Amino acid sequence: MSATLRAVSTERPFAIRAARPGDETVVFGFVAALARFExxxxxxxxxxxxxxxxxxxFGGAPACEVLLAERDGRAIGFALFFPVYSTFKTERCLHLEDLFVLPAERGNGVGEALLRAVAGVAHARGHARLQWCVLDWNEAAIRFYRHLGANVRPDWRVCxxxxxxxxxxxxxxxxxxNETGVRGR
Known part of the structure; x- marks a missing residue:
């Protein structure tokens, strides 16, 4: 997937494309930055x-996919996602594990474009749901997701x-x- 999308609040265009071999260092850099933020x-x-x-x-049986947002040849955000299954719907769904945009690029439509691109993947594949988690203290993200039409459910916990x-x-x-490593939130 490669489409140039105009940013919402800036004249500087950016592109969203599927990650390709060689991008894994950039992807891990975003993972580390997201972990620091969270x-x-x-x-x-x-x-x-x-x-x-x-x-x-990129191996023989890929476990996930990544979309990268780039501006002027530099990665400025990413979305990592993978398929899941809903037993209630008996349908395929897509889980967005990570969505991150560099702080200096936030508010310019990059996060929205990445989320919409992932939604486009889910829609094209006929998935019944696009789902993701958000930390309860991340009010800006919660407002952002609600603005885009997401149902932020207060009644579920991640185990x-x-x-x-x-x-x-x-x-x-x-x-x-009596063991470590088991947690609920």
């Missing part, structure tokens, strides 16, 4: 991340079992109350 940088595992991203984006070892303990039936 105050979750301690959760990022940097060792081997670029190589894992390369495999997960995670972090790390392969913790997943293994769960699989074996270990008592999670």
């Amino acid at each position: 105050r979750l940088e301690d959760e990022v595992i940097a060792d081997g991340a670029v190589e894992r991203l390369r495999e997960h984006l 995670q079992v972090e790390g392969n070892a913790a997943i293994g303990r769960l699989a074996r039936g270990s008592d999670p109350a």
